[in-house]
Structure formats: structure tokens, C-alpha cells
Amino acid sequence: MPNPQSPIPNGNPLIQVLHTAVKGRARYKVSGLYYSESLKIYLESKLLEEKIITQVRANPTTGNVLVLFHPEINPNAIAWLLQEIVVNYTKLIRKLPVKTANTNAAPTKVNNLPVQKQLNKAGNKLVLLSGAVSTFILCATLLRRSGLDEVILLTIQKLHTPLLDRIMVGITFLGEPLVLLLVCLGLATRSAYNQRPWEATTLGLAAVGAIGLNIFLKKLFSRARPALWDHLVNVRHYSFPSGHAMASMVIYGFIGYILAKQFPQHRRLIFVGTAVLILAIGLTRLYLGVHWPTDVIAGYAVGLVWLTACIQRMEIGEKFSLVDYGDLPTETLLTAN
Numbered sequence: 001m002p003n004p005q006s007p008i009p010n011g012n013p014l015i016q017v018l019h020t021a022v023k024g025r026a027r028y029k030v031s032g033l034y035y036s037e038s039l040k041i042y043l044e045s046k047l048l049e050e051k052i053i054t055q056v057r058a059n060p061t062t063g064n065v066l067v068l069f070h071p072e073i074n075p076n077a078i079a080w081l082l083q084e085i086v087v088n089y090t091k092l093i094r095k096l097p098v099k100t101a102n103t104n105a106a107p108t109k110v111n112n113l114p115v116q117k118q119l120n121k122a123g124n125k126l127v128l129l130s131g132a133v134s135t136f137i138l139c140a141t142l143l144r145r146s147g148l149d150e151v152i153l154l155t156i157q158k159l160h161t162p163l164l165d166r167i168m169v170g171i172t173f174l175g176e177p178l179v180l181l182l183v184c185l186g187l188a189t190r191s192a193y194n195q196r197p198w199e200a201t202t203l204g205l206a207a208v209g210a211i212g213l214n215i216f217l218k219k220l221f222s223r224a225r226p227a228l229w230d231h232l233v234n235v236r237h238y239s240f241p242s243g244h245a246m247a248s249m250v251i252y253g254f255i256g257y258i259l260a261k262q263f264p265q266h267r268r269l270i271f272v273g274t275a276v277l278i279l280a281i282g283l284t285r286l287y288l289g290v291h292w293p294t295d296v297i298a299g300y301a302v303g304l305v306w307l308t309a310c311i312q313r314m315e316i317g318e319k320f321s322l323v324d325y326g327d328l329p330t331e332t333l334l335t336a337n
Helices: 037-047 075-094 113-145 148-157 162-173 177-193 197-221 243-262 264-287 293-323 330-334
Strands: 015-019 025-030 053-059 064-069
Touching (some): 064 075, 177 197, 177 243
Antiparallel strands (some): 025 064, 053 064
């Protein structure tokens, strides 16, 4: 068993220590990391399981891995740990069935059975969710036909005060297209910087899809907005479904999901905060009198289906990248084991 306190020997084909001038911070060059998103994800996930490590950033473009760890730990111990993870990764991919064009070629494709199972599982979830949402929308339709839409708005109108008006206008501003666009750009930039392409592309797909779907449904139903009192905010287009409710469900819901994955210790707090924000934005549309209750309910329902579809797409893509090991030079790694 290698001594973690001993230096990594020169010429090691797997790990090279690049910089250890600062205690608790070191950068390593990892053989096989170049253009390998799968090894990047594997390295980061395994290193973060270690209590002595606080932060990891692997860059498949440069082959470098930046590690922040406890200052009392020798950087060589981290290097040996990196080597062990890379070797285990290599052993793992050797066990996977692969197809090659010839015996000298690198593996190019893996068995798609795990991905197929994931697709089936995602499809089943979407079917169940669609059924629940359809029931939700049916109840909303009955609510509209019974005349309770107008009764609910007139009841809310009695709660108006100058102070509450300003609060509601401020909250509804968080669901404005410009604000949501800036939020999306900020998160997408952060995801791209942290080498998480699936997050960035899925967020873009979720936002564009939500906007396009909302515009299509508004034109399809062409429902007029309520005019029970003077509106405090400017509104355009049709009423059904609520764009604020739908977009906030998709975008803030996606952000909440990502944050919960990155900070699992605060998962409950993140989900509660996200739900409160989304519900508050929908409530402001009723308070301001620019939407019927069924508009908001439908916006939430359609947004939830689209959000679930986007999250499933991202999860399947990430899992596929974890088993797509054709980009790894396995012969080089195996000679070092």
C-alpha cells in the first residue's frame, strides 16, 4: 500500500502535483482527464465524499484538478487519493460491455441498458404527473364554471391596502420576464464556469420552452383578463394560463432543485423557500386582479409538467455521461496500476 506522506514519484503517468505553495490548496494534472466529462464528474463526486476535502474543481479542458483540503493534510496524500480514484475508475470501465470498431480502437459506445431503464422510469413519472395535473386542471375548470373565479377575486380585493399594494407589486416583479432572464443568465454562466454543461443547457431549454408554451396556450384559449377593478401593473396578451405562475414554477423550481442537489444538508429549507416564492408570485397575480384563479392554477400545472420533463432530461444526460467512457485512454491508465 503506498505511503500517502511520501511524494508522488517523478514521471508518474497518472498524477502530477503542479502547485502546493499554499497550505490546504493544491493543483494536480490528471492523466485521462482531457476532454473526459465522465472522469471529471467521477473525480469530483468521489473526492467530495472525503471529509478532509472542502472543494474540488476539475477541468477536462486543461486536465487540471484544483483541490481545497484541511491545511494539516499533506498534498501528496491528496495526490495518492487521486491516483486511487483514477485507477478505480479504470477498473470500473473495464467491467462495462463495450463495442469497438477494431481491437486497437478505443471503446466508443457502452451498453445503453441503464440509460433505457432511466428513460422508462422517467416516462412513468411523467405519465403519473400528467394524470395528476389533468385532474388538477379539471378541478380548475369546474371552479371557473361554478362562478367561484370572480367570487375569489372580489374577496381578495377587500384586503387591499396601500402598503400591501406596494408589497405585492414588489413580489410580482420577481416573475417579470426581464428579471427571470437575468436570473437564467446568471445561473447558466455559473453552471458553465463550474463545468456543468447539462445544467446550463437544460436551464436554457426550460426557460425558452416555458415561454414558448405559454404564448401558444394564451393564443389557443384567448381568454380575456379580469376587469373587476383598475390594475396596478401594466399587462398585455391574454389571461390563460398565467405566464408569471408558469415561468416562476419552471425557472425558480429548477434553481431550487439544483441548489438542493448542491447543498443536501439544506434541502428542506431550499424546497420550502422555493415553494413559498412560487406561490407568492401566483398570489400577487390574483391580488393585483390581472389573472383569474384558474389562470394561476393552470400555469402552475403546465409549468410543473415542463419542469419535471426538463429535470428528467438533465438527469438522464448526466447519467449517460457517467457511463459513456469512450473518451478515456484506458491503456495509459492501466499501465500505472
